[in-house]
Amino acid sequence: MLSNQKSNYGLLPESFFLHKDVCAIARQLLGKIMVTEINHECTAGRIVEAEAYSSLSDRASHAYGGRRTARNEHMYGMPGTSYVYICYGMHPMVNVVTNEHGIPDAVLIRALEPVEGITVMAKRTGKAQDDKTITKGPGNLCRAMGIDKTLSGLFLQSAPIYLLQDPGYSIDDHMVGISRRIGVEGAGEDAALPYRYYIRGNRYVSGSPRT
DNA sequence: ATGTGGATGGTCT
């Protein structure tokens, strides 16, 4: 199943995703492991960048003002499920849905550091295994992980997609950078909110700053 | 290292 990783990593409890502070969850997702198993191919990466999108009051969120459409329906789903949508007509983006059922908080996963299946990632993306853009940025990481819209609305604790903790790994606060979010200039004052979290100096972190 | 412009198509007004 999860091959050699299964013995080391563990599922996250529902309480992890139920937290009301979506920014705290985005921060805590740094260092966690995202895994996909698609067509018997396992790929995994450590989360190194994530952004919080906060429910109804956040103008950068697809659910701003309580907006609810066919596209963003999964934002209103159960905590610990996925919300995948297509951006710019071609890039899938994967989010982790948080807070209680019906409250559309979500964390956008923006970058991973490859942990397993790097040859599969290279095949899917047409890039070299040592290309640092292979899982850098929300569109790139979805391509490397094989994530598409059909993986939206799924619990992140069973095939084909998992979110796991690595008990032997922790991220100290001094390793964490915080900034405004990327690509949300249209969100007025909310564009400046410090809702982006990343691991300082990690070569897979997208945008800037990276330190 | 930084900036620009084009690709590309779903979604909402």
Place this chain on the structure above:
DNA sequence: GACCATCCACATT
């Protein structure tokens, strides 16, 4: 018809 929670190639500093 306008707007994107982006990426890549290519130009310029």
